[in-house]
Amino acid sequence: MSVHDVRLFGDQIAASRLEARFSAVRATSLLRLAIEDLFAGKIALVSSFGADSAVLLHMISQIDARTPVVFVDTGQMFPETLAYRDALVSRFGLADVRSVTPDPGRLSAEDPEAFLWSHDPDRCCDIRKVAPLAAALEGFDAWITGRKRHQAATRAALSLFEAEGDRVKVNPLAGWSASEVIAYLRSHEIPPHPLVAKGFLSIGCLPCTSRVAPGEDPRAGRWRGRGKVECGIHAGTLDAGSDI
Numbered sequence: 370m371s372v373h374d375v376r377l378f379g380d381q382i383a384a385s386r387l388e389a390r391f392s393a394v395r396a397t398s399l400l401r402l403a404i405e406d407l408f409a410g411k412i413a414l415v416s417s418f419g420a421d422s423a424v425l426l427h428m429i430s431q432i433d434a435r436t437p438v439v440f441v442d443t444g445q446m447f448p449e450t451l452a453y454r455d456a457l458v459s460r461f462g463l464a465d466v467r468s469v470t471p472d473p474g475r476l477s478a479e480d481p482e483a484f485l486w487s488h489d490p491d492r493c494c495d496i497r498k499v500a501p502l503a504a505a506l507e508g509f510d511a512w513i514t515g516r517k518r519h520q521a522a523t524r525a526a527l528s529l530f531e532a533e534g535d536r537v538k539v540n541p542l543a544g545w546s547a548s549e550v551i552a553y554l555r556s557h558e559i560p561p562h563p564l565v566a567k568g569f570l571s572i573g574c575l576p577c578t579s580r581v582a583p584g585e586d587p588r589a590g591r592w593r594g595r596g597k598v599e600c601g602i603h604a605g606t607l608d609a610g611s612d613i
């Protein structure tokens with residue numbers, strides 16, 4: 370599989386070939402390969418600066434701190450998340466963190482009271498997350514996510530690589546367990562997100578995130594009781610090509 374082949378992504382077969390070739394490669398090696406070789410200059414990390422985000426942020430800072438990082442600030446984030454973002458950016462020396470926000474015109478027209486989440490969360494996620502991310506990813510051939518198989522039943526079959534239109538999603542931590550994340554953070558003396566200690570194991574927007582009980586999936590606290598499990602970003606709805 371050449372880089373040229375990779376750039377022609379748009380079919381699941383190509384992603385499957387990558388998966389077969391790199392499934393045994395360690396996360397850091399895979400990340401380095403993706404950033405320096407496969408998609409050099411054309412890949413971004415999409416980070417929620419949530420519960421597990423520091424792992425990939427730290428890894429890319431060790432590979433190339435200039436790697437673009439896209440953070441979608443929906444306007445509904447926990448204050449703790451914004452503070453954690455600023456702390457990690459400074460600590461890791463990340464040089465290209467792009468905090469993108471929803472279109473003000475759409476917000477004033479469709480969610481003027483910032484209450485759309487309560488009665489139409491799919492629409493709210495589309496305006497506040499999916500659309501800003503799609504715009505931010507224009508021009509990139511690939512993006513990195515921190516999704517893991519253990520997080521939810523809907524992610525149990527997650528691959529290292531996913532084809533998505535003309536873009537590739539790279540999931541270096543797909544096979545990581547919760548204990549591996551904790552061990553990585555401890556071994557590098559990286560502070561956890563402050564809400565983790567309060568029982569938030571997957572952290573999104575404030576109105577749609579709740580604590581997780583022992584034994585529940587880490588993502589059980591997202592849109593609890595709403596019958597919604599993903600924001601749309603990972604549901605194949607990103608026209609530009611789809612923790613967080």
Ligand code: SF4
Pocket residue numbers: 443445485486489490491493494495497498573574575576577600
């Ligand atoms: S997670 Fe909730 S508040 Fe955030 S964009 Fe989606 S519906 Fe809106």
